[in-house]
Amino acid sequence: MTSGRMRQGAILAAIWAALIFAPYWMPLFGGYTALGTRVLAIGLGAMSVNFLLGFTGVLSFGHAAWFGLGAYGAGLCLKWIAASTPLGLLAGTLLGGIAGGLLGALLVRRRGIYFAMVTIAFGQVFYYIAFQWSSLTGGDDGLRGFARQPLHLGFATINILNDATAFYYFALLCFAIVVGIMGFILRSPFGHTMIAIRENERRARFLGIAVELHIWIAFTLSCFFMAFSGALYAMVNNFADPRMLHYSLSGDFVIMAVMGGMRTFWGPLLGAVVFVVLQDYISSITVNWMSFIGLMIVAIVLFFPRGLLGLLRQRKAA
Amino acid sequence: MKKSIHSLTPDRRTILKGAAAVGALQIASPFVIPVWAADAVKIGIANPLTGTYAATGKNEQIGMQLAAEQINAKGGILGRKVELLFEDSTSGDAGTAVQKTRKLIERDRVNFLVGNVNSALAQAMAQVSNEKGVLHIVPGGHTDPITGKDCKWNVFRVCNTTRMEANAVSTLLFKTYGKKWHFITPDYAFGHTLYQGCEANLKKLGGTVTGNELTPLGITDFSAYLIKARAANPDVLVVLVQGNDMVNCLKQISQFGIDKQIHIAGTQQELEAVEAMPPEARVGVWMFEWYWKQAASQPGLDQFIAEIRKKSGGKVPTARTWFGYVTIHSYALACAKAKSIEAKTVAKALSDMELPPEVKLQPNKVFFRGGDHQLMLSAFIGQLNSKGDGDPENLFKVNSVVAGESIAPSIADTGCKMQMPA
Numbered sequence: 001m002t003s004g005r006m007r008q009g010a011i012l013a014a015i016w017a018a019l020i021f022a023p024y025w026m027p028l029f030g031g032y033t034a035l036g037t038r039v040l041a042i043g044l045g046a047m048s049v050n051f052l053l054g055f056t057g058v059l060s061f062g063h064a065a066w067f068g069l070g071a072y073g074a075g076l077c078l079k080w081i082a083a084s085t086p087l088g089l090l091a092g093t094l095l096g097g098i099a100g101g102l103l104g105a106l107l108v109r110r111r112g113i114y115f116a117m118v119t120i121a122f123g124q125v126f127y128y129i130a131f132q133w134s135s136l137t138g139g140d141d142g143l144r145g146f147a148r149q150p151l152h153l154g155f156a157t158i159n160i161l162n163d164a165t166a167f168y169y170f171a172l173l174c175f176a177i178v179v180g181i182m183g184f185i186l187r188s189p190f191g192h193t194m195i196a197i198r199e200n201e202r203r204a205r206f207l208g209i210a211v212e213l214h215i216w217i218a219f220t221l222s223c224f225f226m227a228f229s230g231a232l233y234a235m236v237n238n239f240a241d242p243r244m245l246h247y248s249l250s251g252d253f254v255i256m257a258v259m260g261g262m263r264t265f266w267g268p269l270l271g272a273v274v275f276v277v278l279q280d281y282i283s284s285i286t287v288n289w290m291s292f293i294g295l296m297i298v299a300i301v302l303f304f305p306r307g308l309l310g311l312l313r314q315r316k317a318a
Numbered sequence: 319m320k321k322s323i324h325s326l327t328p329d330r331r332t333i334l335k336g337a338a339a340v341g342a343l344q345i346a347s348p349f350v351i352p353v354w355a356a357d358a359v360k361i362g363i364a365n366p367l368t369g370t371y372a373a374t375g376k377n378e379q380i381g382m383q384l385a386a387e388q389i390n391a392k393g394g395i396l397g398r399k400v401e402l403l404f405e406d407s408t409s410g411d412a413g414t415a416v417q418k419t420r421k422l423i424e425r426d427r428v429n430f431l432v433g434n435v436n437s438a439l440a441q442a443m444a445q446v447s448n449e450k451g452v453l454h455i456v457p458g459g460h461t462d463p464i465t466g467k468d469c470k471w472n473v474f475r476v477c478n479t480t481r482m483e484a485n486a487v488s489t490l491l492f493k494t495y496g497k498k499w500h501f502i503t504p505d506y507a508f509g510h511t512l513y514q515g516c517e518a519n520l521k522k523l524g525g526t527v528t529g530n531e532l533t534p535l536g537i538t539d540f541s542a543y544l545i546k547a548r549a550a551n552p553d554v555l556v557v558l559v560q561g562n563d564m565v566n567c568l569k570q571i572s573q574f575g576i577d578k579q580i581h582i583a584g585t586q587q588e589l590e591a592v593e594a595m596p597p598e599a600r601v602g603v604w605m606f607e608w609y610w611k612q613a614a615s616q617p618g619l620d621q622f623i624a625e626i627r628k629k630s631g632g633k634v635p636t637a638r639t640w641f642g643y644v645t646i647h648s649y650a651l652a653c654a655k656a657k658s659i660e661a662k663t664v665a666k667a668l669s670d671m672e673l674p675p676e677v678k679l680q681p682n683k684v685f686f687r688g689g690d691h692q693l694m695l696s697a698f699i700g701q702l703n704s705k706g707d708g709d710p711e712n713l714f715k716v717n718s719v720v721a722g723e724s725i726a727p728s729i730a731d732t733g734c735k736m737q738m739p740a
Contacts, residue, residue, distance in 0.1 A: 032425040038417075131534075140506040140535060141438035142412040144445050164424065237420070238449065239442055241412045280421060287367045287406040 015266060019172060023165045031277070033164040034236070039276050040171045041233040044178060046256035046268035048225035051182055053254065054262040055191070056218040057198030061116045061250050062123025066223040068245030069096035069126060070230025072137060075240040078146040085149045085160065089174070089231045096227020099126070101220035108216045111201075120247045130242040142241030171232060178228055183265065185221065194218050255293075259300050261307025270309050358401040359394065359659055361386075361649065362422030364433040364443060365457070369409025370536045370561035371435045373590040374638045378435065378457050379404060380629050381642025384622075389650045396653055400646070407434055407443075409561065410506070410535040415439035419446045428452065429659050430649050435638075436535075437461035437480075437508035444473045451739075453661040453668075455648060457641040460586070461507040462515070465692040467733035472661060474668055474691040476641050476648070478607055478722070479732070480508065483585040484515030485725040486605045486697035489523065494603060495581040496553025497525035502543055502567060503558045505532040512558050512585060528552040533559060540567045541574075548576055557584040557602075564591040568599040577601050587702070589636035592713045597704045600713060606698040608637040608680065611712050612719075618676035634711050640679065644693070647677045648686070662739060682721035689729035689736055694722030 018025075022036045049063050073095030074088040081091070103122050110118055130137045137143055151158040151170065160167040185191050193214055196204045205211050234240045243249065252275065260271025275293065282289035304311040363382065366375035386400045394400055403426055407415040415434055422428045423446070431447050431454040434440040440459030447454035448470045456464055456475040460483065465475045478486075491499075499520055503509040509532070517527055528550040531543035544567075547555055555576065559567050564587075571577055587604035610623055611634075622643070626635040635643075648668065653659050656667035669688035678684040682696045700716040707715070 030425075032421075034420055034424045134510075140410065140412075142416075142442055144442060147449065237413065237416045238445070239413065239416045241442075243411055243413050283418075284403075284405060284421070 015269075019175075023168055030281075033168050035277070035280055037164070037168045037171045037236050038233070039273055040168075040175045041229050041236050042256070042276050043269040043272035044175055044229035044232065045226055046253050046260070046272045047179065047182065047265075048222050048229060049250075049253040050257040050262050050268040051186075051225060052218055052222040053257055054264070054267075055186060055198060056194045056215060057201075058215060058219065059112075059116045059254070060119040060219070060222075061247060061254065062119030062121070063222070063226050063253055064247060064249035065123035065126040065245045066096040066100045066226040067230035067233070067249065067253075068130065068240070068242070069099055070227030071234035071240040071244050072130065072143060073227065074231035074234045075143045075146045076136070078149070079143070083149045085151060085170075085235065088146075088148070088235065089228065092231025092234065093224055093228040096230060097220065097224030100223025100227065101216075104216050104219040104223065108212045108219065120250070123245065123247050123250060127242055127245040127247070130245055137240075137242070140242060142239055144239060147238045148235040167235075171236070174228070174232055178225055182225065186265070190214070190217070255297055257307075259297060259307055261310035261313075263306065264309045264313065267307050267309035271307065274308070358399045359396075359430075359653075360401045360403060360426060360428040361430045361432060361646065362403045362405070362419075362426055362428030364405045364407040364415055364418040364422060364431075364439075366409040366435050366439075367404070367406035370563055371409040372561075373594070374458065374561060374588060374636075375407075375409075375435050377590060377630070377636050377638035378642035378645075380626065381635070381639035381644075382432070382646045383642075384625055384629060384639075385643045385646035385650075389646065395650050395659065396657065398659075400650070402646075403428060407436075407439055409436055410438070412439050412442040416442050416446055419443045423447070423450045423452055430455070430664075432457055432645055434459050436506075437464070437511075438506045440464055441468065441507060444468070444470060448472055451661055453649075453664055455645045457645045458638060459508065460512065462511040462732065463507075465690040465732065465734060469690050469732070469734035469736055471665055471736065471738045474648070474665075474686055474693070476644050476693045476695070477637075478586075478695065478697065479692060479726070480512035480585075481515040481727050481732075482697070482722065482725045483605060484512060484519050485727070486699055486720060487583070487585050487603065488516060488519035490699060491554060491556070491583050491603060492520070492523045492525060495583060497523070498528050498552040499525060499554050499556050500528045500547045500550050500552035500580075501530040501556045501558060502540070502547065503530055503532055504560065504563060505534050508560070509558055516556060516558075516585065533563070536563065538562075538566050540570050544570060544574055544576060548574070548579065552580060554581045554583050557582065558586075560586065560588065561591065562594075564588070565594045565599075568595055568601070572596070572599040572601070587714070588638065589634070589713065590638065592702060593633075600702040600704040603699075603701055604714075606637055606700070606714055606716075607695065608640040609698040609714055609716055610634045610636075611709075611714075611716070612680065613716070614681055616675065616679050616681070619679045622679055644673065644677060648673070651677070666738070681719055682723075684722065687726070687729070690732050690734040691736070692726065692732075694726060696721055697725055 023033045026036055045067050052058050052060055070092035074092030077091035078088040107118055148161055150161055158166050160170045197211055256271035256275045257268040261267030282292050366372055386402050389400050405418040407418050431452050433443050435458040437459035440456045454473045458477045460477055460480045462479050462481050501513055503513045557567055582602040584604050592600055626639055652664045652667040656663040668686050672685040680696050684695050686693050697720045698716045699718050700714055703713050703715050706712050
């Protein structure tokens with residue numbers, strides 16, 4: 001038990017050390033700081049999907065909608081309302097989270113494939129709204145004309161706009177806060193209830209757990225996390241476009257979660273690292289980069305069904 | 319992370335696997351390859367290599383490669399070798415184009431940027447290049463704002479603006495075919511401003527628009543739009559879509575026999591699209607932005623055609639090949655003029671720079687207008703040749719070559735207020 005806890009502590013320390021020193025070690029391997037920031041934002045999205053998929057056992061195939069709404073919320077806020085990075089993040093999180101929460105109430109009565117299909121349908125509704133409403137969203141051209149703003153802390157100003165490293169640490173701080181909240185929820189009695197529902201929904205119901213309510217709360221929380229990661233991602237690129245809401249991106253997030261290991265907390269981050277870095281690197285060499293990711297997914301699903309991190313854990317336990 | 323696991327629970331299998339993984343990394347790791355020689359001038363290109371604009375993007379690539387070879391054969395840019403870095407931006411995904419642009423600037427540290435065929439992607443890239451202060455030439459995205467109300471000190475454009483295209487053919491279409499026009503327009507930046515330009519010209523001439531069908535980029539089935547267009551009974555069906563969309567649309571027009579009932583025409587037409595069409599679909603009055611078969615002989619033109627044939631499997635150059643060729647040569651010429659590769663100095667040298675005959679390869683004066691950074695290139699106006707008139711490669715009959723200055727709106731009308739940084 002104690003050695004297990006020690007190992008867990010060591011792994012956590014290693015993950016955070018890797019993240020904190022990323023701007024220093026990544027260039028040695030051909031990486032660059034902006035890539036690290038992108039991994040953080042996308043990784044947070046994959047962890048949000050997994051919050052629902054891995055810990056409540058509900059597969060949403062429309063989570064990109066909340067990601068994209070977060071991005072548009074942040075972009076529109078920065079462009080039209082106030083040039084403030086924290087306010088933009090808040091606006092994006094609220095837009096995506098509230099929209100997700102409202103629609104979630106309609107979704108929770110469905111299970112399995114039906115749930116997944118309805119989430120695709122709702123997601124595509126938002127995709128087409130973003131596509132068609134050109135005057136507000138810029139349509140297919142995407143939303144331009146906004147940029148993250150330097151942080152004014154009263155005593156100092158941090159220029160996260162032009163200093164890539166400063167922005168990385170800002171993104172890492174955001175990431176740490178959200179991941180902290182996620183971890184806290186999963187350790188709480190509510191988190192254990194989510195896992196109980198995942199393991200056996202009927203038994204949970206017989207125990208007197210309000211299953212629909214719990215799934216709805218988990219879904220809504222996951223939407224808020226997702227929208228936050230979308231808002232952060234909009235600031236990585238200073239750009240948002242309708243494809244950020246498209247179901248194919250939802251699929252990418254699910255792939256990252258499955259690839260990394262969907263029963264583990266950190267797995268989706270590992271999945272996102274692999275996905276984003278491979279895409280970044282291979283797409284410079286060949287236009288068929290997706291084939292390589294596809295092959296990798298096939299291999300992982302066939303040989304390591306618990307994902308990359310699940311594999312490490314399983315071997316240790318054996 | 320791995321190391322901490324090892325130290326806590328050493329286990330032969332893990333160590334073996336770790337060793338194998340490290341070994342594999344040594345062979346497979348792409349990251350240990352050293353980056354480009356530090357003294358090369360790097361030009362980063364994010365352009366479509368897949369999707370509806372793949373053919374046009376690849377031809378621009380061939381033109382750029384030829385230009386780079388010619389420049390390097392003559393000693394490069396200020397004695398430094400020119401290196402081209404290509405990235406696939408996709409044909410319509412602006413998010414990917416932004417990501418690739420950031421990668422070229424932040425990872426590869428390119429000196430100059432080129433892109434994009436798609437107007438929307440070009441606009442999105444221009445925002446990034448401006449944020450980073452990197453000189454950027456748009457080789458083939460036509461929408462007005464790039465050198466209009468969104469013009470930027472670091473962004474230049476080689477191809478026409480949509481307004482120039484509309485101006486080039488509107489009067490001719492009106493006189494030849496009639497005053498009731500119906501439009502098929504791609505639903506993004508390029509289509510929107512091209513339609514606005516045509517509509518404004520038509521209203522000025524006293525014509526009417528019977529309808530405008532907005533089609534999403536990359537669709538393959540135009541039947542619903544074509545049936546609506548036929549029902550509206552216009553004099554002319556003006557097709558504004560491009561790339562594979564143009565091929566599909568004109569194919570379906572000829573399958574439905576619409577070209578027998580209504581005149582088919584448009585503004586911009588490209589050899590890539592015409593080559594991909596069946597002969598019966600090659601109809602209508604159009605403009606090309608550059609054409610290889612010219613009435614008057616041009617210095618360097620025959621050599622250019624011969625060189626491109628060698629690189630493209632025997633095919634003749636298209637306007638896109640020429641765009642790519644002009645883009646890279648423009649950088650080299652401006653750097654030579656500025657004696658520097660620093661963005662602001664080169665931008666100043668590019669402003670009002672005239673292209674020499676062996677680069678412009680056409681009759682009229684061709685130059686980057688200083689006020690909006692727009693290249694003033696000629697419009698080749700004429701009719702599609704369905705069978706090629708004895709020369710199967712000559713699919714377009716040029717009636718007139720109009721100087722760019724005469725069809726371009728004045729700088730005040732473009733809405734551009736150019737501000738060079740101090």
